[in-house]
Structure formats: structure tokens, C-alpha cells
Amino acid sequence: MSQDIAPTDTTQSTPGESNSTAAEPSKSSLASSLKEGSMDKKIALASYVLMLVTPLLWFTSLVALIISYVQRGDASPLVKQHYSNIIKTFWISFICSVVLLLFYFILTIIMFSAVGFGFGGTLFIWIPGLILTIWFYVRMVSGVLKLLQDKPWRK
Numbered sequence: 001m002s003q004d005i006a007p008t009d010t011t012q013s014t015p016g017e018s019n020s021t022a023a024e025p026s027k028s029s030l031a032s033s034l035k036e037g038s039m040d041k042k043i044a045l046a047s048y049v050l051m052l053v054t055p056l057l058w059f060t061s062l063v064a065l066i067i068s069y070v071q072r073g074d075a076s077p078l079v080k081q082h083y084s085n086i087i088k089t090f091w092i093s094f095i096c097s098v099v100l101l102l103f104y105f106i107l108t109i110i111m112f113s114a115v116g117f118g119f120g121g122t123l124f125i126w127i128p129g130l131i132l133t134i135w136f137y138v139r140m141v142s143g144v145l146k147l148l149q150d151k152p153w154r155k
Contacts, residue, residue: 040079041147043071047086048144052137065090081153082143089139096132100125 050064064086072083104125146153 040071040075041150043067044075044079044082044086044147045144047071047083048140048147051086051089051140052144061090078150078152079147082147085139085143085153089136089143093132093136097129100129100132 047064047067050060050067054061054064068083068086068090072080072087075083104122107124108122143153
């Protein structure tokens, strides 16, 4: 009386283990996960990061500006808006900083000649400089968040 016993499946995994074939993604799924334009998005994200570290390393904003000008022509419309945001933010920040610096020197000279010490410009320039810094970071952080969500800078 022999009974035929069906062979059991020895490839089943326990709850703590994973099946090696199921854990390995296929080449086609890897290729499909890399969307077209993802390199543009990564470069734009790197430009945003370079702009965000500008107070620590001043030259990074120049690198981000050059990257944005070079990459803007070949970018997708979505990423092109983000490059334009980086460029516009750089130039507005730069021009406002130069104007604030000029006002600082003029006010310092006026205060020095009128009162005898030259720290008067500091009080009048500190608040606009703080507002400019906050505006800069709001534009950069919101740009990063919109880029990560695949949203355009402006609607």
C-alpha cells in the first residue's frame, strides 16, 4: 500500500525571509522608473541646493547660475521654469544686495561725518537685509518642494 505523495514546494519562504526572485527588479522596471527628464530634474535640484548653501560658500550661487543658464535651453518646460526661477532669484538678490551695500556705505559716511562714529548704516540696512534673506530662502525652498512634486514654478 504505497501512497503517492506529491512533492512539497521547498521554495516557499517564511514570513521573515523573502523570495530571491521576487526581490530582484527586472531590467524593464528599472528602465521605466527612470522617467525622461529625470536628469534635468536632478540637475535643477542640485542648482537649488547650491543656491541654498550660498551663505556658507558664496561661489556656489555662481555655479548654480551658470548651470541654470546652460541647462535651461535643453530642459523640459517644467524644469525650464525652475531654472528661470533660480536665475531670477539670483539676479534680484544680487542687485538688492549691492544696493543695500551702497546704502550702508553712504549712511556710514553720513553718520561718521555727523556724529563721529560710523555704525549708523547698520541699523537701517539690517532689516531690509533680513527681509531679502527670508525672501531668498522662501523662493528656493518652495522651488525645491514644487520640483520634487513635479509642479511648475508658476501656474
